[in-house]
Amino acid sequence: MIIVIDFGSQYNQLIARRVREQNVYCQIEPPDINMDRLKSLHPEGIILSGGPASIYEENSPRTSPEIFELGVPVLGICYGMQFMIDALGGTVSRAEKREYGFARLHIQKEDALLAGIDQQTHCWMSHGDLITGLPGGFEVTAVTENTPMAAAGDPIRRFYGLQFHPEVEHTPQGKQMLKNFLFSICGCTGEWTMKAFAEDAVEEIRKAVGDKQVILGLSGGVDSSVTAMLIHQAIGEQLTCIFVDNGLLRQNEGSRLKQLFTQHLKMNIDYVDASGQFITALHGVTDPEEKRKIIGKIFMDVFEAEAQEIENAEFLAQGTLYPDIIESRSAFGGPTSIIKSHHNVGGLPEKMKLKLIEPLKYLFKDEVRKLGETLGLPGELVWRQPFPGPGLAIRVIGEITQRRLEVLRTADAILIEEIREAGYYKKLWQSFCVLLPIKSVGVMGDKRTYENILAIRAVTSVDAMTADWAKLPHELLGKISNRIINEVKGVNRVVYDISSKPPSTIEWE
Numbered sequence: 001m002i003i004v005i006d007f008g009s010q011y012n013q014l015i016a017r018r019v020r021e022q023n024v025y026c027q028i029e030p031p032d033i034n035m036d037r038l039k040s041l042h043p044e045g046i047i048l049s050g051g052p053a054s055i056y057e058e059n060s061p062r063t064s065p066e067i068f069e070l071g072v073p074v075l076g077i078c079y080g081m082q083f084m085i086d087a088l089g090g091t092v093s094r095a096e097k098r099e100y101g102f103a104r105l106h107i108q109k110e111d112a113l114l115a116g117i118d119q120q121t122h123c124w125m126s127h128g129d130l131i132t133g134l135p136g137g138f139e140v141t142a143v144t145e146n147t148p149m150a151a152a153g154d155p156i157r158r159f160y161g162l163q164f165h166p167e168v169e170h171t172p173q174g175k176q177m178l179k180n181f182l183f184s185i186c187g188c189t190g191e192w193t194m195k196a197f198a199e200d201a202v203e204e205i206r207k208a209v210g211d212k213q214v215i216l217g218l219s220g221g222v223d224s225s226v227t228a229m230l231i232h233q234a235i236g237e238q239l240t241c242i243f244v245d246n247g248l249l250r251q252n253e254g255s256r257l258k259q260l261f262t263q264h265l266k267m268n269i270d271y272v273d274a275s276g277q278f279i280t281a282l283h284g285v286t287d288p289e290e291k292r293k294i295i296g297k298i299f300m301d302v303f304e305a306e307a308q309e310i311e312n313a314e315f316l317a318q319g320t321l322y323p324d325i326i327e328s329r330s331a332f333g334g335p336t337s338i339i340k341s342h343h344n345v346g347g348l349p350e351k352m353k354l355k356l357i358e359p360l361k362y363l364f365k366d367e368v369r370k371l372g373e374t375l376g377l378p379g380e381l382v383w384r385q386p387f388p389g390p391g392l393a394i395r396v397i398g399e400i401t402q403r404r405l406e407v408l409r410t411a412d413a414i415l416i417e418e419i420r421e422a423g424y425y426k427k428l429w430q431s432f433c434v435l436l437p438i439k440s441v442g443v444m445g446d447k448r449t450y451e452n453i454l455a456i457r458a459v460t461s462v463d464a465m466t467a468d469w470a471k472l473p474h475e476l477l478g479k480i481s482n483r484i485i486n487e488v489k490g491v492n493r494v495v496y497d498i499s500s501k502p503p504s505t506i507e508w509e
């Protein structure tokens, strides 16, 4: 286990990713982590992350200097290096020139951290302060034009510092430096795999749950499905998954999920068809936030009523992921677990006095997918594109009716079929149809038509925070358009959305 102390750098998650890619488990902790807790985690090494602060600032994040007395190797990156050097008695000064971007790195001395690195390479700098004096025991190991102490190390105490960011792609040999730290310096073995993670998690869930019952809100998305698989493997029949069909799902989605989870995966599924309730409540509603509020409220009511029926229920399982946890705490404060958008049942655990189980809370999305594969979850679910909690309600722009939902559903099924067939489904973050509240004139056969306009949205993205419209081949777009106009009654025009996020969003509402 490697601990990354979070000094607030935008690259923190990337450090954790790079470590885990080497099959070494790693956890991000805030700077004020209690030293007894840190010791109890038995880390093989500690990485002090970068951060936007300057150690001169009064409130700059600091961790207890005791961290340097644990006998554990430490790697300081950027601000983390400056913090370490300052704490150990060196000097950090304000730089005359801020250094940002590519810099040529010259290796002066090949120590354990820089073993195998080219004499001259590149690195990615981003700092204002500069180290000007090293504590006893440290030696300079690399320089750049503007940074005379770009890398330094104390091999006896096994403390190392890099003024640049080894975790980003722009430092081409950064990966090797991190590998050197993990394997040569910390002695990690690289045996952390999803199989090992699953075995540990199953054991922990069994211990925590005992003979009690667990409930889980299943949405059919990757996170809740993998959570369900893991818990089911641990406690089998003691898990009940509640699936609320809100009538806003895609074609055959509800029935396929039900079949998969009950017949194929042999899980206890409480399938609640509440579509009538949702559609009635949405009647005449056109405002997107109003739609979301109504859907969220009904979902909670239905879920709570179902959950009350389950005797001996003591736990609520949620598919919270690591980024949700990291992003919800500041570099200075402790973790505060946030509840994700409305499909997670916020408020319910306290109300029903349920304890939370969040077995994925230390995993990133792609690790969850790997775990899903390890657990035998069908590819159809492991690789599902994200689908919003309010479902098709926010893709029928304006008023929602059964008829309009059906038009959208039929068109969407065609789009997904063609996207899959062309091999684009996995490459796209999301691809879907949006039904617009305006009509246009067309001609079919010899007849004038006056029908709906449908938009196609397809984007690439890594985290949905930003997204680019997908440059799909014109032939593919043409085929989709043709099929939709010919096969879906009520649509006579298809348009392609060429807006990126920002300034647009992925969904239209």
Ligand code: XMP
Binding pocket: 292, 341, 342, 343, 386, 387, 388, 389, 390, 430, 464, 501, 504, 505, 506, 507, 508
């Ligand atoms: P936007 O449209 O904000 O979407 O660019 C970013 C991501 O979030 C999804 N999304 C939602 N998910 N409830 C959800 O569970 C919602 O109300 C909601 N709105 C947007 C969207 O599909 C995309 O993946």
